[in-house]
Amino acid sequence: MFKALVVLLFISHIFSAYAYDRVSGKLFASRSEVYGQNGMAATSHPLATQTAIDVLKKGGTAVDAAIAANAMLGLVEPTGAGIGGDLFAIVWDAKEKKLHGLNASGRSPQSLTLTELTKRGLTKIPSFGPLPVSVPGAVDGWYELHGKFGNLPMAELLTPSIHYAKNGFPVSEVVAHYWKLNAQRVGHYDGFADTYLIDGKVPKTGDIFKNPHLAATYEKLATGGRDAFYKGDIAARIAAHLKEQGGFLTKEDLASHTSEWVEPVSTNYRGYDIWELPPNGQGIAALQILNLLEGFDIRNMGFGSTEYIHTFIEAKKVAFADRAKFYADPAFNNLPVESLISKDYANERRALIDKKKAALSVNAGPVDGDTIYLTVADKDGNMVSLIQSNYRGMGSGMVPPELGFMLQNRGELFILDPSHYNTYAPGKRPFHTIIPAFVTQNGEPWMSFGVMGGATQPQMHAQILINMIDFDMNVQEAGDAPRVIHSGSSSPTGGMMISGGKVHIESQIPMQTKRELIDKGHKVEESIGVFGGYQAIRYDAERQVYIGASESRKDGYAAGY
Incomplete structure (x- = not known):
C-alpha cells in the first residue's frame, strides 16, 4: 500500500510538472522564440507570414516582403487593414546603417471646412459614414517604399494576394470574431454586403471567403502603378461613391496626395x-x-x-x-x-x-x-517595421462599388475646436x-x-x-x-x-x-x-x-x- 502511494505521488508530480512548467519561457508565454539566419517575418495572419517568407526566398528585400504581406492582410484580415487606410513605416538600411521613416497618412478633403462641420451642429466628427473619410495613403506608401528599397516587381508582390482573392481562403478565428462585430456596426452601408458577406451572411471561422473585386483592384495596381489608384478609374469610383453618400473627398484630393519621408x-x-x-x-x-x-x-x-x-x-x-x-x-x-x-x-x-x-x-x-502590424528582415540585414489600418476595425463603412475595400475613418480624430493643434482644416492630416x-x-x-x-x-x-x-x-x-x-x-x-x-x-x-x-x-x-x-x-x-x-x-x- 505504501509503495503504491509513493508511485502515485511520483506520477502526480510528473504530470504536475508537465502541466505547470515550461521547457522554455515563462508560464504566460504561448510558445518559444523563432530563430532564423537568412530572413524573418512576423505578422498577424499565417498566409501573410508565408507570403513574406516566400518573397524573401525569391530574392526580395525586407520591404518587398512587407508590401506583399500587407497586401495579403488587406484580403485575409480586412478587420484591421486594407488599401482604404493609411500606413507608417521605419526601415533599417543595412548598407547605410541608417533608419528611414515614412509617413503615408492621407489628408482631409479640400472642399470640407470647419465652418461646414460646425454649421451642422456637430461637436465631433462622426465615427462612421462619409464625413470621417480622409485620403487613403497606404498604396502610395507601398510605392514609396518599393521605389527606395524594393527589388522584385510590384506585380510579383501582389500575385499571391490576387490568387487568394480569386480562389478563396479559410477565415481565421480572431478575424471571424471581429468581422461579426464590424458587420453589426457598418453592415448597413451600401456595398458592404456585396463585398464582405457570403450569401448574405457574415463569414464564420473556417468559411471560404473570396474577394474578386479586390483581386481586380490589385491587378490594376500591378499594371498601372500608384497612379491607377490615385488618378484613374479607382479614384473616380471612390469620389463618385462618396459624393452619392454625402461626402466631400474628390478625385482632386486623391490626385494631389503625397507621402512624406x-x-x-x-x-x-x-x-x-x-x-x-x-x-x-x-x-x-x-x-x-x-x-x-x-x-x-x-x-x-x-x-x-x-x-x-x-x-x-x-x-x-x-x-x-x-x-x-x-x-x-x-x-x-x-x-x-x-x-x-x-x-x-x-x-x-x-x-x-x-x-x-x-x-x-x-x-x-x-x-x-x-x-495590423508586421515586421520583416532579410538576408542582407535590412529590416522594416510597418503598421497599417483603416481605423475602428474595417473603417468608415464606405465601400466604393466593385473595388473590394472599405475607406478609412481617420478624420474622426480631428477636433472641432478652432484653437486646438489638431483642429479640423482642409488638406490636413489628422492625429x-x-x-x-x-x-x-x-x-x-x-x-x-x-x-x-x-x-x-x-x-x-x-x-x-x-x-x-x-x-x-x-x-x-x-x-x-x-x-x-x-x-x-x-x-x-x-x-x-x-x-x-x-x-x-x-x-x-x-x-x-x-x-x-x-x-x-x-x-x-x-x-x-x-x-x-x-x-x-x-x-x-x-x-x-x-x-x-x-x-x-x-x-x-x-x-x-
Missing part, C-alpha cells in the same frame, strides 16, 4: 535607443513614458507588482496629457517635439507622479510649440494612432516591433521594452506577458486634462494586486480584446541571427529560414 526621433532608455516617428502620430508618447519611468527602479519593483503598475499608469497619464494637446499635423503647427522627448522635461514632469495615489487629472506641460517602432544599440539594429491597438499603442510599446530591458524577458515572453492599459478621457480645450480613467487589466495579474491598485484610487476592471496584437524581430548582432515573435492574441505567427 521623415526622420525618426528617439530617446535612450537604459542604454537602448528607442525610435518612433514624429507627429501627426502618437509615437513620441512612448518615448515620454519611458523617459519618466527611467527615474524609477523598475527592476526591483518586480513585474506585475502594485508599485510598478501604479507607477506606469501615472507616467502614462502625464505623457498623454501632452499627447492630447500637442500631437497634430506638423505642417499646420510648430510642434515642440524636441522639448517633449527631452530628459530635462521628463525630470520636471516626473514630480507629478504620486507614489501613493492615483491622479484624477493632469495638465499638459508648459512647452511651446484597429490595425494618428498607428505607430511602428524600432530599437538600436550602439548603432546596430536590436529590434523591430509594434503593437496594434489604437490609442493604447504607446503604453504597449513601453511595456514591451520594460519587459525585456527591466524584467529580462525574451522577445516572445515580452509580448505574451499580461498587460495593463489605462484609458482616460481628454479635454479638447484649455489645459488638456486627463481624467482618472479606468485601468484595464488582464486576468493573469494577481487579485491582490488589483485590490491594492483600487486602494490607491484606481478604477480597475478585467477586460478582453483591448490589449492589441504584437509582432517583433530581434537581431542578435554577435551571432547574426534573427529572433522572431508573434503573440497569442492574434491568429498569426513568426517564421524564419
Whole structure:
C-alpha cells in the first residue's frame, strides 16, 4: 500500500510538472522564440507570414516582403487593414546603417471646412459614414517604399494576394470574431454586403471567403502603378461613391496626395535607443513614458507588482496629457517635439507622479510649440517595421462599388475646436494612432516591433521594452506577458486634462494586486480584446541571427529560414 502511494505521488508530480512548467519561457508565454539566419517575418495572419517568407526566398528585400504581406492582410484580415487606410513605416538600411521613416497618412478633403462641420451642429466628427473619410495613403506608401528599397516587381508582390482573392481562403478565428462585430456596426452601408458577406451572411471561422473585386483592384495596381489608384478609374469610383453618400473627398484630393519621408526621433532608455516617428502620430508618447519611468527602479519593483503598475499608469497619464494637446499635423503647427522627448522635461514632469495615489487629472506641460502590424528582415540585414489600418476595425463603412475595400475613418480624430493643434482644416492630416517602432544599440539594429491597438499603442510599446530591458524577458515572453492599459478621457480645450480613467487589466495579474491598485484610487476592471496584437524581430548582432515573435492574441505567427 505504501509503495503504491509513493508511485502515485511520483506520477502526480510528473504530470504536475508537465502541466505547470515550461521547457522554455515563462508560464504566460504561448510558445518559444523563432530563430532564423537568412530572413524573418512576423505578422498577424499565417498566409501573410508565408507570403513574406516566400518573397524573401525569391530574392526580395525586407520591404518587398512587407508590401506583399500587407497586401495579403488587406484580403485575409480586412478587420484591421486594407488599401482604404493609411500606413507608417521605419526601415533599417543595412548598407547605410541608417533608419528611414515614412509617413503615408492621407489628408482631409479640400472642399470640407470647419465652418461646414460646425454649421451642422456637430461637436465631433462622426465615427462612421462619409464625413470621417480622409485620403487613403497606404498604396502610395507601398510605392514609396518599393521605389527606395524594393527589388522584385510590384506585380510579383501582389500575385499571391490576387490568387487568394480569386480562389478563396479559410477565415481565421480572431478575424471571424471581429468581422461579426464590424458587420453589426457598418453592415448597413451600401456595398458592404456585396463585398464582405457570403450569401448574405457574415463569414464564420473556417468559411471560404473570396474577394474578386479586390483581386481586380490589385491587378490594376500591378499594371498601372500608384497612379491607377490615385488618378484613374479607382479614384473616380471612390469620389463618385462618396459624393452619392454625402461626402466631400474628390478625385482632386486623391490626385494631389503625397507621402512624406521623415526622420525618426528617439530617446535612450537604459542604454537602448528607442525610435518612433514624429507627429501627426502618437509615437513620441512612448518615448515620454519611458523617459519618466527611467527615474524609477523598475527592476526591483518586480513585474506585475502594485508599485510598478501604479507607477506606469501615472507616467502614462502625464505623457498623454501632452499627447492630447500637442500631437497634430506638423505642417499646420510648430510642434515642440524636441522639448517633449527631452530628459530635462521628463525630470520636471516626473514630480507629478504620486507614489501613493492615483491622479484624477493632469495638465499638459508648459512647452511651446484597429490595425495590423508586421515586421520583416532579410538576408542582407535590412529590416522594416510597418503598421497599417483603416481605423475602428474595417473603417468608415464606405465601400466604393466593385473595388473590394472599405475607406478609412481617420478624420474622426480631428477636433472641432478652432484653437486646438489638431483642429479640423482642409488638406490636413489628422492625429494618428498607428505607430511602428524600432530599437538600436550602439548603432546596430536590436529590434523591430509594434503593437496594434489604437490609442493604447504607446503604453504597449513601453511595456514591451520594460519587459525585456527591466524584467529580462525574451522577445516572445515580452509580448505574451499580461498587460495593463489605462484609458482616460481628454479635454479638447484649455489645459488638456486627463481624467482618472479606468485601468484595464488582464486576468493573469494577481487579485491582490488589483485590490491594492483600487486602494490607491484606481478604477480597475478585467477586460478582453483591448490589449492589441504584437509582432517583433530581434537581431542578435554577435551571432547574426534573427529572433522572431508573434503573440497569442492574434491568429498569426513568426517564421524564419
